[in-house]
Amino acid sequence: EIVLTQSPGTLSLSPGERATLSCRASQSVTSTFLAWYQQKPGQAPRLLIYGASSRATGIPDRFSGSGSGTDFTLTITRLEPEDFAVYYCQQYGSSPYTFGQGTKLEIK
Amino acid sequence: EVQLVESGGGLVQPGGSLRLSCAASGFTFSNYAMTWARQAPGKGLEWVSSVTSSGSRTDYADSVKGRFTISRDNSKNTLYLQMKSLRGEDTAVYYCAKEDGSGSSYYDYWGQGILVTVSS
Numbered sequence: 001e002i003v004l005t006q007s008p009g010t011l012s013l014s015p016g017e018r019a020t021l022s023c024r025a026s027q028s029v030t031s032t033f034l035a036w037y038q039q040k041p042g043q044a045p046r047l048l049i050y051g052a053s054s055r056a057t058g059i060p061d062r063f064s065g066s067g068s069g070t071d072f073t074l075t076i077t078r079l080e081p082e083d084f085a086v087y088y089c090q091q092y093g094s095s096p097y098t099f100g101q102g103t104k105l106e107i108k
Numbered sequence: 109e110v111q112l113v114e115s116g117g118g119l120v121q122p123g124g125s126l127r128l129s130c131a132a133s134g135f136t137f138s139n140y141a142m143t144w145a146r147q148a149p150g151k152g153l154e155w156v157s158s159v160t161s162s163g164s165r166t167d168y169a170d171s172v173k174g175r176f177t178i179s180r181d182n183s184k185n186t187l188y189l190q191m192k193s194l195r196g197e198d199t200a201v202y203y204c205a206k207e208d209g210s211g212s213s214y215y216d217y218w219g220q221g222i223l224v225t226v227s228s
Binding site for chain 2: 044088090095096
């Protein structure tokens, strides 16, 4: 099983700042099969990024993903108030399709 | 518009059974693999089970293997999760999710979730 470790656990930033979230895998993720999701309280997760760097439909270009192998990054430039939420990475290259434990992005 | 609506959740005693349903609309259900994921209260996301578009192949997390069964009825555009021998650690919000259709198991649409509580 591929274990995904996200860091930091909580990130405190102000609107307008840049956020950098990390996701590290315990072994190489097949073919950059890595996705990022955003979840707000009481809501279902929302797909942001797939294939490590492809934005999902309707996702603003301030969200970008990068990385390969075992190290992946989600970057949010110019934080908007609606971006404060919990973010999860997920690998879908090999079953079981594991999620990271999440990074909470909170307003400073 | 893609819609996924879960139903069938509720309170069940340990050792009991429950069947969740997910009614799909807004896309050709029979063309897409589907997944159940869950989230325990205050915790992160956990993949539970997936089924191919035809229903011919299924996959399960070790934590539910042998107790949960995923199935689908493409004539009714409905996904199911039959849960047996339920335990306290199965308490969670259960989400159904649509896979993107490219053969890769990421989820482009999610239902709103349904709460399952296992308690005496």
